[in-house]
Amino acid sequence: MLQMTTCEAPGSMLGFIWKRDQLGSGTCRAEGDSPLFSDFVAREINALSWLFLILITSLLLGKVIRLVRLWANGSKIPGPPCPSLYGHLKLISGANSGGNLIDFLSKSHEKYGSIVRLWLGPTQLLVSLNDPELIKEMLVKAEDKLPLTGRTFRLAFGRLSLFVPSFEKAQKRRQSLAMQLNGKLLDRANMITLKVVDSVMERIHSLMPKEVLDCRSVSQHMAFSILGSMLFGDAFFAWSDAIVYEDLLMMIAKDAYLWASYSVPPFWKTGFWRYQCLCRRLKNLTQDIVQLCRETCKFFGQMDQNHHDERAHIGKEVAKGAISYSGGLLADDLFLEELNGHFITRDEPCGNIMGMMFHGCLTMAGLIANILTRLVMHPDIQDKIYSEIIMMRRESSNPELQNVDKMHFLLATVYESARLLPAGPLLQRCSLKHDLKLKTGITVPAGTILVVPVQLVQIDDSCWGSDASQFNPYRFLSKVVKTGDSMPKMPCTGAAKDLAGAGDGSFVVNDPNANEAFLPFGSGARVCVGQKLAIRGISTLFTSLLEQYEVRLQPGTENDPKPTMNNCVLQLLPSPKIIFVRRTKVRK
Numbered sequence: 001m002l003q004m005t006t007c008e009a010p011g012s013m014l015g016f017i018w019k020r021d022q023l024g025s026g027t028c029r030a031e032g033d034s035p036l037f038s039d040f041v042a043r044e045i046n047a048l049s050w051l052f053l054i055l056i057t058s059l060l061l062g063k064v065i066r067l068v069r070l071w072a073n074g075s076k077i078p079g080p081p082c083p084s085l086y087g088h089l090k091l092i093s094g095a096n097s098g099g100n101l102i103d104f105l106s107k108s109h110e111k112y113g114s115i116v117r118l119w120l121g122p123t124q125l126l127v128s129l130n131d132p133e134l135i136k137e138m139l140v141k142a143e144d145k146l147p148l149t150g151r152t153f154r155l156a157f158g159r160l161s162l163f164v165p166s167f168e169k170a171q172k173r174r175q176s177l178a179m180q181l182n183g184k185l186l187d188r189a190n191m192i193t194l195k196v197v198d199s200v201m202e203r204i205h206s207l208m209p210k211e212v213l214d215c216r217s218v219s220q221h222m223a224f225s226i227l228g229s230m231l232f233g234d235a236f237f238a239w240s241d242a243i244v245y246e247d248l249l250m251m252i253a254k255d256a257y258l259w260a261s262y263s264v265p266p267f268w269k270t271g272f273w274r275y276q277c278l279c280r281r282l283k284n285l286t287q288d289i290v291q292l293c294r295e296t297c298k299f300f301g302q303m304d305q306n307h308h309d310e311r312a313h314i315g316k317e318v319a320k321g322a323i324s325y326s327g328g329l330l331a332d333d334l335f336l337e338e339l340n341g342h343f344i345t346r347d348e349p350c351g352n353i354m355g356m357m358f359h360g361c362l363t364m365a366g367l368i369a370n371i372l373t374r375l376v377m378h379p380d381i382q383d384k385i386y387s388e389i390i391m392m393r394r395e396s397s398n399p400e401l402q403n404v405d406k407m408h409f410l411l412a413t414v415y416e417s418a419r420l421l422p423a424g425p426l427l428q429r430c431s432l433k434h435d436l437k438l439k440t441g442i443t444v445p446a447g448t449i450l451v452v453p454v455q456l457v458q459i460d461d462s463c464w465g466s467d468a469s470q471f472n473p474y475r476f477l478s479k480v481v482k483t484g485d486s487m488p489k490m491p492c493t494g495a496a497k498d499l500a501g502a503g504d505g506s507f508v509v510n511d512p513n514a515n516e517a518f519l520p521f522g523s524g525a526r527v528c529v530g531q532k533l534a535i536r537g538i539s540t541l542f543t544s545l546l547e548q549y550e551v552r553l554q555p556g557t558e559n560d561p562k563p564t565m566n567n568c569v570l571q572l573l574p575s576p577k578i579i580f581v582r583r584t585k586v587r588k
């Protein structure tokens with residue numbers, strides 16, 4: 001009955017189609033059939049097919065136009081000729097490619113100038129810049145990051161808003177984080193007191209009961225402890241799973257780039273599932289410490305309410321630095337929102353915290369190991385820093401509080417170590433949507449991989465003088481010359497050995513960012529938001545550490561470490577064996 005009705009009254013498009021089908025299968029007779037209807041259907045299908053074809057053609061045409069523009073603009077940028085269809089891709093793929101690429105870029109810059117292009121294939125262009133002014137302009141204008149970094153973080157920690165390629169997506173979170181890190185938390189970094197160093201040293205000795213310690217493991221542990229205490233407050237030191245957390249972070253760091261290098265996550269590999277399991281465990285532990293931190297904060301909050309008068313007293317004491325209770329970053333609203341996933345709803349709860357622990361621990365461990373290595377190789381500089389600490393202690397009214405801003409030698413040593421060994425050999429950016437027009441008149445097409453060979457730029461003679469590749473903290477110091485009432489500053493430009501005898505106590509540290517070629521924390525739109533915190537935290541740790549211990553190289557150890565990529569960052573390897581010798585007397 002239903003069949004008859006539909007055959008007779010095909011009043012809709014669906015009816016026509018259904019009817020055609022029926023005709024085709026012979027179940028409906030030709031009585032209601034009209035060539036007009038089948039014509040109509042055929043035309044509609046034709047029109048749709050044309051629309052589809054036009055759409056696909058315009059998409060392809062768009063791609064071809066983009067490709068032609070890429071070739072046209074790319075060929076205007078100087079650089080070596082393309083050796084094959086895969087171009088110079090081999091230089092950046094493969095296990096130990098970092099060194100090859102840096103050497104190749106160094107030679108190419110010498111030959112072609114401050115901006116060099118490499119073809120990584122017919123559709124992929126890489127542009128490297130080594131002139132500080134050009135670099136600064138590029139780092140401001142190119143706001144996006146390469147997808148690999150974003151994929152690395154996402155694969156390990158879920159969806160984040162930090163470290164993602166698109167600047168648009170990262171911007172809001174960056175701003176609020178920068179406010180937190182450079183505000184209250186920076187003040188708290190001053191409170192990394194002797195107590196924290198004691199706790200770090202205690203843990204180091206319990207983990208490594210030997211007298212001789214491996215510089216890399218010690219540094220990793222120090223970085224983890226400072227960052228943990230800064231982010232999670234004092235609750236972190238009472239946390240029994242801290243050691244497991246540290247181990248997990250390092251295990252994840254070891255394989256992070258390998259798994260992220262697959263464009264499709266390799267579900268078929270058992271190693272990948274093991275990696276995912278480690279990441280899940282890390283997430284659970286992060287939630288535990290966040291919860292612990294929350295409870296500790298609540299407890300202190302209640303205590304404050306119950307003892308109102310007492311609170312005023314505690315407040316004063318904390319301000320003076322006598323009591324160093326700290327709730328860490330989690331005491332602030334920002335991370336509580338993060339825990340609840342309210343801030344940016346699509347973010348994985350605690351994802352950004354894990355991302356920061358990962359990036360912060362690795363980079364800070366690299367810098368601490370680097371500083372320790374320089375100190376054991378330059379005992380004269382270590383002595384100067386120690387004298388500076390003693391002087392600061394004598395002048396300070398509060399023995400607990402440290403003012404690292406006055407530690408000129410120490411800060412200069414930190415900057416010089418960061419200059420000689422950046423976290424990675426390259427800073428990388430890209431402009432995902434727009435072409436990049438540089439002041440030199442060169443247009444870098446959208447989607448191009450932009451790199452700064454920061455490892456080369458930071459030891460470039462033309463930016464840093466003839467001793468650019470040597471360790472010389474004096475380059476960040478200016479000598480204060482007393483002439484009557486005024487005290488003008490004279491930048492120190494000579495080699496370390498000439499300046500070492502130039503007298504003490506009259507140096508001031510310069511702003512390292514005054515030199516545009518100082519880029520260990522990047523620059524511009526995606527500059528590191530943890531820069532000030534990392535420098536303050538590391539300097540405060542070294543103040544307490546060097547006050548109590550002298551760091552020495554193990555006698556008889558051969559030492560010629562070279563910059564090598566390890567656990568996602570550049571490190572000086574082989575790592576030196578060091579000894580901490582407790583100081584018995586305060587030096588006059």
Ligand code: HEM
Binds near residue numbers: 359
């Ligand atoms: C010695 C320690 C550190 C070094 C050497 C370092 C280095 C860097 C570098 C090179 C970048 C990329 C900059 C660019 O592309 O211009 C970066 C980005 C960043 N760093 Fe650090 N960093 C350190 C510590 C920290 C710490 C302790 C934190 C936070 C607690 C932190 C948070 C970030 C964030 C959030 C970004 C930006 C991510 C983005 O915009 O996507 N860093 N860092």
